[in-house]
Amino acid sequence: EAGVAQSPRYKIIEKRQSVAFWCNPISGHATLYWYQQILGQGPKLLIQFQNNGVVDDSQLPKDRFSAERLKGVDSTLKIQPAKLEDSAVYLCASSNTSGPSYEQYFGPGTRLTVT
Amino acid sequence: AQTVTQSQPEMSVQEAETVTLSCTYDTSESDYYLFWYKQPPSRQMILVIRQEAYKQQNATENRFSVNFQKAAKSFSLKISDSQLGDAAMYFCAYRSPWKLIFGTGTRLQVFP
Numbered sequence: 001e002a003g004v005a006q007s008p009r010y011k012i013i014e015k016r017q018s019v020a021f022w023c024n025p026i027s028g029h030a031t032l033y034w035y036q037q038i039l040g041q042g043p044k045l046l047i048q049f050q051n052n053g054v055v056d057d058s059q060l061p062k063d064r065f066s067a068e069r070l071k072g073v074d075s076t077l078k079i080q081p082a083k084l085e086d087s088a089v090y091l092c093a094s095s096n097t098s099g100p101s102y103e104q105y106f107g108p109g110t111r112l113t114v115t
Numbered sequence: 116a117q118t119v120t121q122s123q124p125e126m127s128v129q130e131a132e133t134v135t136l137s138c139t140y141d142t143s144e145s146d147y148y149l150f151w152y153k154q155p156p157s158r159q160m161i162l163v164i165r166q167e168a169y170k171q172q173n174a175t176e177n178r179f180s181v182n183f184q185k186a187a188k189s190f191s192l193k194i195s196d197s198q199l200g201d202a203a204m205y206f207c208a209y210r211s212p213w214k215l216i217f218g219t220g221t222r223l224q225v226f227p
Contacts, residue, residue, distance in 0.1 A: 031213070040205050042119075042217030043160075056214060061217060085163060102148075106160035 004107035007091050012113045018028055018080035021110045025073070025094030031055075032069055033104060034077050036092040041055065049075060050097070082114045119209050121218035128197045129226050134222045135182075135193045138207030145169075147211035149183070151192045153202070155202040163205070166190065180214045198223050 005024040010026050025032050030051050035043035044064065047057040051072040060067070064083070069075040079086055089111050093104040118141045132144035141148070164175045166183050174181050178198075182191045186212040193203055202225045207218040 033215075040219070041216075042208075042219050045214055045219070048213065085193070091158075091160065093160075097213075103165070104215060105160055105162075106152075109158045112160075 001092055004092055004094055006090075006107040006110055007111055008110055010106065010111050010113075011059050012115065013082055015084055016076045016081040018078065019112060020079075021077045021090050021092075021111070021112075023075045023092030023107060024075070025075075026096075028107055029094035029096050029105075030072070031097050032075050033093040033095075033101075034067055034075070035093065037109070039088070040067040046077070078101055079112075082112075084114050087112060087114045117144075117209050117211065117217040119216050119218050120209055121207055121221050123221045123224045124219070127224040127226060128201075130197055130199060131194045133193060134197055134198055134223065136194075136205050136207075136223070138188065138190045138218055140187070140188050140207070140209050142154070142209065142211070144211050147209060149181075149190045150208040150210065150215070151179070151181070151190075152208060152217075153208060154200075154208045156203070159192070160206070164192065192222070194223075197225050199227065201225050 008057045033047045037043040046060045047067045047068045048055040089109040091109045092107045095104045106114045120139045145166045149166045152160045164176045178195045180193045202218045206220045209216045
């Protein structure tokens with residue numbers, strides 16, 4: 001079974017530029033999550049999708065961050081315009097909500113550096 | 116709001132020895148799940164072990180076991196017979212009902 005795929009793996013941009021990250025979850029997983037992991041901290045949930053609907057985006061900075069999952073499969077997270085404090089690893093995860101413990105499977109992440 | 120605290124930023128252990136990583140959490144809920152995740156330097160998070168709050172029996176997965184103290188809101192991870200491949204960041208996480216809340220992590224070093 002293929003795991004969660006993310007691209008790109010690394011991205012360097014200047015502040016005020018825009019950037020987009022892509023995630024393809026495990027096949028059949030209805031729930032998709034985007035996390036932000038700042039260096040030295042644990043991941044923080046940005047947004048959760050159930051199929052193509054948003055379940056929780058309470059910690060998403062909506063003035064600059066947006067995310068979509070149009071067909072209920074892959075997802076894109078965008079930052080526009082980027083700030084220095086957005087430098088972090090962006091992790092995508094998916095889960096099969098029919099499972100007994102809703103285990104989340106993580107992708108390798110995208111390391112974003114904003115200069 | 117639920118919080119997860121890992122008070123040990125770094126731990127070290129000799130190969131083949133045993134190490135325990137600490138985690139405490141705060142919640143007013145009675146039904147929840149707790150997890151330990153491992154994040155090697157490549158950054159892909161891997162689930163190590165899970166515990167359901169309503170189960171009194173401590174979870175065990177091969178060399179990994181937990182000490183779950185519900186009343187004390189404590190959830191420690193014990194790694195027995197440590198191996199070089201166990202070196203990684205370890206994150207404790209709380210989930211209820213679908214949202215994972217992570218601690219700040221413990222960096223485990225394993226020395227030969």
